[in-house]
Amino acid sequence: MMDMDADTFDDLVSDELDLLPDDMVSDLDNVVFVVEDRPEDGSLGLLGLYDGLALTERDRYGVGELPDRIIVYREPHLDACGTVDELRDEVHTTLVHEIAHFYGIDDDRLHELGWA
Secondary structure (H helix, E strand, O other): OOOOOHHHHHHHHHHHHHHOOHHHHOOOOOEEEEEEOOOOOOOOOOOEEEEOOOHHHOOOOOOOOOOEEEEEEHHHHHHHOOOHHHHHHHHHHHHHHHHHHHOOOOHHHHHHHOOO
């Protein structure tokens, strides 16, 4: 397991988010990105989670709705990676994967595209 404090990991996630193409992130509406240590069940197998309602499933959405969340889990990433470069790549992949869920792309399609 790599060792990286929460602040440094937060900065890494922010850096990777900034590197994503504008056309991928410009339409993210009412979405917040959150870093947590681990999923609620304490496992190390889940790297990220989209917590919200995909665009393809929304029939109404507007003012007063709580924001969707894209959660990146720090400890599972550190457990899965051996170097900072690997960590950056994995965080990048996780961000793309979870953003894709916002757009309504399911896990099967993400596997076909190589983002799962």
